[in-house]
Each structure stands twice: as structure tokens, then as C-alpha cells.
Amino acid sequence: MSIFKSKNQKNRSRKNNKLNKGYLKKSFRAYLYLLPAALVLIVFRFIPVGYSFYISLHKWKVKKVAYIGFKNYIKALSDPLFWNSLKITVFYVVGTVPITIIISLIIAYLLFQKIKGRSIYRMIFFLPYITSTVASAAVWLWIFNPGHGLVNQLLELLRISPLKWMNEPRGILKIMFGNMGIAIPKWAEGPSLALVAVMIFVIWHYIGYDTTIFLAALGNIPSELYEAARIDGANRWQLFRHITLPMLSPATFFLVTVALIGSFQAFNHIYVMTSASGAALGGPLKTTTTTTIYIFDRFYGSIKTGYASAMAFILFWIILGFTILQNYFGEKRVFYE
Amino acid sequence: MNNKMKIKSNGITKTKSKFSASRFFIYLILTVGAFISILPFIWMILTSFKNYHEVIARKWIPSSIRFSNYVIAWNMAPFPRYFANTFLVATATVIGVLITSILAGYAFARMDFFGKNAIFILFLSTMMIPFQIILIPNFIIIKKLGLYNTYLAMIIPWIGSVFSIFLFKQFFTTIPEDYFDAATLDGCSHFRFLLHIALPLSKPILITVALLNFIWSWNSFLWPLIITSEEKMRPIQVGLSYFTIEAGTNAHQLMAAATLTIFPIVLLYFFVQKQFIEGVKTAGLKG
Numbered sequence: 001m002s003i004f005k006s007k008n009q010k011n012r013s014r015k016n017n018k019l020n021k022g023y024l025k026k027s028f029r030a031y032l033y034l035l036p037a038a039l040v041l042i043v044f045r046f047i048p049v050g051y052s053f054y055i056s057l058h059k060w061k062v063k064k065v066a067y068i069g070f071k072n073y074i075k076a077l078s079d080p081l082f083w084n085s086l087k088i089t090v091f092y093v094v095g096t097v098p099i100t101i102i103i104s105l106i107i108a109y110l111l112f113q114k115i116k117g118r119s120i121y122r123m124i125f126f127l128p129y130i131t132s133t134v135a136s137a138a139v140w141l142w143i144f145n146p147g148h149g150l151v152n153q154l155l156e157l158l159r160i161s162p163l164k165w166m167n168e169p170r171g172i173l174k175i176m177f178g179n180m181g182i183a184i185p186k187w188a189e190g191p192s193l194a195l196v197a198v199m200i201f202v203i204w205h206y207i208g209y210d211t212t213i214f215l216a217a218l219g220n221i222p223s224e225l226y227e228a229a230r231i232d233g234a235n236r237w238q239l240f241r242h243i244t245l246p247m248l249s250p251a252t253f254f255l256v257t258v259a260l261i262g263s264f265q266a267f268n269h270i271y272v273m274t275s276a277s278g279a280a281l282g283g284p285l286k287t288t289t290t291t292t293i294y295i296f297d298r299f300y301g302s303i304k305t306g307y308a309s310a311m312a313f314i315l316f317w318i319i320l321g322f323t324i325l326q327n328y329f330g331e332k333r334v335f336y337e
Numbered sequence: 338m339n340n341k342m343k344i345k346s347n348g349i350t351k352t353k354s355k356f357s358a359s360r361f362f363i364y365l366i367l368t369v370g371a372f373i374s375i376l377p378f379i380w381m382i383l384t385s386f387k388n389y390h391e392v393i394a395r396k397w398i399p400s401s402i403r404f405s406n407y408v409i410a411w412n413m414a415p416f417p418r419y420f421a422n423t424f425l426v427a428t429a430t431v432i433g434v435l436i437t438s439i440l441a442g443y444a445f446a447r448m449d450f451f452g453k454n455a456i457f458i459l460f461l462s463t464m465m466i467p468f469q470i471i472l473i474p475n476f477i478i479i480k481k482l483g484l485y486n487t488y489l490a491m492i493i494p495w496i497g498s499v500f501s502i503f504l505f506k507q508f509f510t511t512i513p514e515d516y517f518d519a520a521t522l523d524g525c526s527h528f529r530f531l532l533h534i535a536l537p538l539s540k541p542i543l544i545t546v547a548l549l550n551f552i553w554s555w556n557s558f559l560w561p562l563i564i565t566s567e568e569k570m571r572p573i574q575v576g577l578s579y580f581t582i583e584a585g586t587n588a589h590q591l592m593a594a595a596t597l598t599i600f601p602i603v604l605l606y607f608f609v610q611k612q613f614i615e616g617v618k619t620a621g622l623k624g
Binding site (some may be wrong): 023024026027029030031033034036037038039040041043044045046047048049051052055082100103106107110111113121122123124125126127128130131132133135136138139140141143146147148150152204208209212213214216242261264265267268271272275276292295296299300305308309312313315316318319 | 360363364366367370371373374375376377378381384392393395404410436437438440441443444445448449450451452453456460463465466467468469470471472473474475477478493494496497498499502527552555556557558559574577578582586588591592595598599602606611613614617618
């Protein structure tokens with residue numbers, strides 16, 4: 001909306017002042033106001049994007065070694081570890097984004113009912129989100145500790161045998177079916193239990209944020225809609241299904257977009273939970289090596305700067321592709337007033 | 338806002354309040370959820386008071402409230418230095434962000450200039466750039482500028498915050514045109530108008546922007562991790578990540594360190610909870 005308005009303003013003033021010295025002077029003064037922010041953005045946002053592409057076309061260690069064209073990209077596409085990292089990233093995204101949004105929607109919906117102590121509930125749900133992922137991941141790492149952790153202690157109370165969590169490279173489906181004595185093929189093993197532990201942490205961490213957004217969106221639904229539907233005899237489920245859900249779709253769409261972009265870039269908590277678990281960064285057996293972790297490892301661990309840049313670029317295109325796809329398919333389902 | 342929400346939610350559940358069973362389930366689900374949300378923090382604080390024996394024996398409640406773990410953690414790694422670094426970097430970042438984004442936000446909101454719309458869209462487009470793609474070149478740029486392992490390296494890349502510019506622009510646009518016309522009639526320049534009229538009016542947005550940027554800076558990890566090489570330059574999150582490895586099996590000491598790391602932000606959150614949640618909502622709904 002505001003973009004269109006300023007466009008009109010601009011066109012108008014352009015017509016009136018096309019060769020006006022005063023307009024140029026005015027523009028110059030405005031540029032001075034923009035200068036500090038623009039400088040930072042140019043040096044640390046715009047230039048790096050081009051520079052990153054330039055680096056990706058080179059064999060580059062600490063310094064530039066040689067121009068090699070698109071060889072880094074070809075190398076990435078034939079690198080099984082890179083493909084493995086993409087698979088793990090997909091597990092991570094699919095395993096966290098929908099669950100977080102569904103749980104948050106339920107919590108927000110319940111909180112929105114006539115609830116005593118709503119603000120206290122909201123405060124508690126929001127607490128994980130404000131704490132740093134480094135500190136809270138360190139806490140969760142110990143909660144999942146096989147020997148002294150809280151989760152295994154709770155499992156034992158429920159007479160379930162303790163699990164190795166962050167040290168468990170086996171897929172979760174393999175473990176589940178294995179307990180029932182059923183062997184399953186390798187491709188169907190699912191994410192490793194270590195990755196599942198990371199995902200549980202992520203869901204815990206982001207629920208408060210999604211809930212807050214949903215709560216705000218629920219507050220924006222006109223109550224007349226509910227009243228009208230109730231007069232027509234709609235029951236609670238029908239109200240939720242045909243009014244609340246469609247009216248929330250812009251918020252849901254926004255949260256999915258943010259979550260998708262965010263989880264493709266997830267790093268901090270995976271780094272902390274794996275590097276300190278005794279299983280090495282991205283471990284065990286690389287089953288938590290998402291693409292971001294793999295890029296970091298190639299860049300910071302093995303100083304393969306050119307190769308890491310090429311993979312970062314591929315990841316960027318994947319994120320962009322997902323965002324465009326989601327926009328294309330999501331846009332049709334979103335209900336705008 | 339709150340009142341409006343209350344009235345509306347009254348509307349929804351007016352007829353339902355007699356069904357106490359469904360209300361019971363609502364409270365049950367919410368309470369269980371809230372308990373899961375807060376349990377890690379409770380466990381963290383309880384563990385920070387335990388001794389090694391109690392950690393191994395998986396006792397829930399420590400036999401006594403002992404602060405020795407805090408003292409040990411505090412002395413095992415240079416935590417005072419970590420905190421000082423973080424505080425310095427976060428404060429400087431906030432000041433930098435405020436200066437750049439107030440000026441730019443004002444220009445976009447109240448000034449007329451050539452290429453305004455195009456520049457604004459260019460600014461906004463930087464929010465789409467994923468962090469990994471600029472991480473490596475920024476690392477090299479910072480090294481070339483001779484800023485590797487300095488505070489400036491942790492501050493400067495983050496003082497151009499498009500999100501903050503956007504918030505200020507939105508707010509300055511809402512100031513009535515009459516104020517500005519009256520001020521210019523009295524010979525007031527843009528800068529004086531901004532300083533004496535626009536800024537005092539924008540206190541809530543100032544607090545929101547400052548708060549969010551402070552917390553982002555406080556919690557930032559990956560960038561300071563790669564841009565610092567010496568222990569004495571590390572901010573708290575990086576320090577804590579090393580301590581996580583160093584602490585080994587001493588969970589009680591690690592939990593004490595984690596509590597110390599989380600504490601300042603939680604304290605801040607309790608004091609300015611309202612602005613905080615409003616800020617996140619604005620960030621969410623408009624960003």
C-alpha cells in the first residue's frame with residue numbers, strides 16, 4: 001500500500017520538478033540521510049552477494065588460488081555428502097515447520113478463549129523464544145544426556161528403555177520398527193534420533209513466537225463474523241473451520257514463509273548440541289549435518305572457501321525456489337479480506 | 338488492544354462457559370504446555386545448585402541451595418570479560434542502528450527525492466539475502482578492512498538494519514503533515530524537526546527497535562564465532578559454546594553458566610514484556 005502511494009508521489013514530483021534545481025538539492029539532502037545506512041548495506045549486504053559468487057568461481061583457500069569456472073558447483077552436485085546434507089535439511093524442515101505451526105495454532109486458539117491468567121500463560125510460552133539458542137541448546141543437550149538426562153529418566157518412569165539421543169545415528173523409524181522386530185530398508189529409516197532431538201528443541205524454542213503471531217491475528221478477526229455464523233446455527237468446530245482458519249491464513253502463510261527460510265539456515269543449536277555431545281560437529285555419523293553445518297565445516301574447518309561459497313549459492317537458490325513455490329501455491333489458499 | 342481482545346473472546350465463549358468439562362481440558366492442555374515450556378529452565382536452575390554426586394544420581398531437588406557452581410563457572414572461564422564484551426557490542430550496535438535507521442526512516446517517510454521508491458525496494462531486498470551467502474565474503478571483507486578479531490567487526494555489519502528502518506518509516510509516516518508544515522513555517526529544518534518533534538513522539542518505536550536489536554546482538558553467535566580469534570574478544574554466546582565443551586561432564590557448572598547467560602535477557606524481558614511482545618508482533622505482521 002505504502003509503496004504505491006510513494007510511487008504516485010514520486011511521479012507527481014518528478015513531473016513538476018524534472019529540471020528543477022531545488023528538487024536535485026532536495027534529493028541530495030535526502031541522500032545524506034540515507035548515507036549511513038546505505039553504506040553499511042552496500043558494503044555488508046550488496047557487495048558480498050556478488051563477491052560470494054566471484055569466490056565460488058575460484059579455487060579459494062585463505063586467498064584466491066585460481067579461476068576454475070563452475071567446477072565448484074559441479075563438484076557440489078556430485079558430492080554425496082552435499083546430497084546427504086540436503087536430505088537432512090529436508091528432514092529438519094519437514095519435521096519442524098508444520099508441527100510447530102499446528103501446536104502454536106492450538107495453543108493460541110485455546111489462549112484466546114476466555115481464559116484466566118492468559119498473560120501469564122503467554123509469558124511462559126514466549127520465554128524459550130527470547131533465550132539464546134546457544135544457552136538453551138546447552139541445557140537441552142543435558143536434558144537428552146543418555147546417562148544423567150531428564151528425558152531418559154522420564155522414559156524409565158514410563159518403563160521405556162532409555163535412548164542414546166544425541167549419540168544415536170540410527171533412524172527413528174528403524175528404532176521403532178526394530179523394537180517390534182521388523183527390519184526396514186535403509187531409505188525408510190527416517191531422521192536419526194539425534195536429529196529428532198534437535199528438532200524437539202527447535203519446536204520448543206519457536207512455539208512462543210508462532211503463538212504470539214497467531215494470537216495477534218486472532219484478535220484481528222471481527223467478532224461480527226462469529227455472531228453472524230452462530231445465528232445461522234454454526235457449531236464450534238464449524239466456526240473454527242470456516243471462519244477462524246480462513247481468517248488466520250495470512251498469518252499462517254507468513255509463519256510458514258519465515259519458518260521455511262529460517263530452518264534452511266538453522267545453525268546455532270545444531271552446532272551446540274552436536275559439537276559438545278562428544279559426537280563431533282554434525283554428528284553422530286553426520287546424521288545432523290544439515291547443509292548449513294556442512295558449508296560451515298568446509299569453510300571454517302577445511303578452509304575450502306570457494307567450494308563452501310558455491311554450496312551456499314546452491315542453498316540460496318533452493319531457499320528462493322521454495323519461497324517462490326510456496327508463494328505460488330500458498331497465495332491461492334490465503335484468504336484476504 | 339488487550340481490551341478489544343477481551344471483548345471479542347467474550348463474544349466467542351459466552352455460551353460455552355457453562356461446559357466446565359471443556360474448560361477443564363483447555364486449562365489442562367495449556368498448563369501441560371506451559372509446564373513443558375518452562376521445565377528446561379526449572380531443571381537448569383535446579384541443576385545449577387546440585388553437586389556432582391546429585392547430578393550423577395539424577396536427583397531432582399538439590400539437597401541445599403549452593404552457589405558454588407556459579408563461582409566455579411565464573412572463574413573457570415573469563416565470564417566477566419565475556420559479559421563486558423557482549424554488553425559493549427550490543428549497546429554500540431543499538432546506538433548505531435538507531436542513528437542509521439532514524440535518519441533513513443525519516444528520509445523515506447518525509448522527504449521527496451529522486452529514486453525514492455527504487456531505493457526503498459533495494460533496501461527491502463536485503464532482507465531476503467540468506468546469512469550463509471554473505472557470511473564468507475563478509476569474513477573476507479572484514480579481514481581486508483583490518484578489523485578481524487575486533488569489536489568493530491562484531492558491530493558494523495549489523496548497524497544497517499532494514500527492519501528497523503522500516504519500523505521508523507512506518508511511524509514517521511503517521512505524524513500529521515500539519516506538524517511539519519507549521520514547523521517549516523517557523524523556519525525549522527528537517528533535522529531540527531526530526532530531533533525536536535518527530536523523535537520525542539516516537540518513544541515507543543525507539544524502545545522496540547532498541548530492545549529487539551539489543552537482544553539480537555546479545556544472542557548472536559555464528560558471526561562472532563568466526564570473526565573472533567582470541568578468548569578475550571569473545572562475546573558471551575561464543576564463550577558459553579566453548580564452555581559447553583570444556584565443562585565436560587560437569588553439568589551443574591554448565592547449568593550455572595547457562596543461567597548466567599540467560600538471566601540478563603529474561604530480566605529485561607520481564608521489565609519490558611509489553612513492548613517486547615508488541616515489537617515481535619509488529620515485526621511479524623508487517624515485516
